[in-house]
Amino acid sequence: MSIDTDVTETLDVKGLNCPMPVVQTKQAVDELETGETLEVLATDSGSMSDIDGWASTTDGVELVDQVEEDGGSETVYKHYVRVE
């Protein structure tokens, strides 16, 4: 997937639950420059709607994609957030 090659940083919040995925995504995004993309790996199923809601309300970020990946024992929710 082309998004993978564009990823600047990856944030692993697997095993963390609400509100941590959103809060840590925000902290990680603050460290990035304009045009860079953050990949977030989460196991919290609520992160799909939480990160979507956060990105659509927050200035300066765009949610490029969200992917649900079956990783065998657990489902991993991948989020791609670009800093604008």
Add this chain to the structure above:
Amino acid sequence: MSTDDTTAGESAADETAGSDADDPVAGDPSADEVARLEARIEELESELSTVRSEVDDDPQKMVIIATKGTLDMAYPPLILASTAAAFGYDVTVFHTFWGLEILHEEHSKDLKLSSVGNPNMPMPNAVAALPGMDALTTRMMGKRIADNDVATVEELIETSLDVGVDLQACQMTIDLLEYDEDDFYDGVTTGVGAASAFQEMVDADIQLLV
């Protein structure tokens, strides 16, 4: 009768319109008048841009008043506060009465659940009131929190402080419960009272009492 009334009303309206057309004010305004109006427009536009920049510069604000100190009631204010900060909000949580226990470094790690007075508990109140039942239900909830990867109260406090949430401890309650400023987490604001909390609420977009 009613037809006459209508006619009278219409003719009165016609007269008003006619007199308007004859009014000198409705004609071309004088040069002085134009200059005065132009100056006024300029003045209002500059005021508007000042107001706009003030509104744009100030981040949105949320204030939560946290008054409860049981394990279940410690979560909502901390989760909302850290989430709102992630949304770019300027957040203040004012802890008063038992809400102070959340900020007490030692007590916060040992918050209890009340098994009495909670109809959702899987036991009658008469049983829930027996000695040791609060400890039992607290242990059960603690295990669920760990099993479900829910953050601990301590982790949520550290995270909230990291993202810039202002956690405030009511000075009157600190004195009332005979606590010391050193009892609280580093970064907690002390020496604040109802007036400062109220002032923050006046400026806030969201105010909650938990």
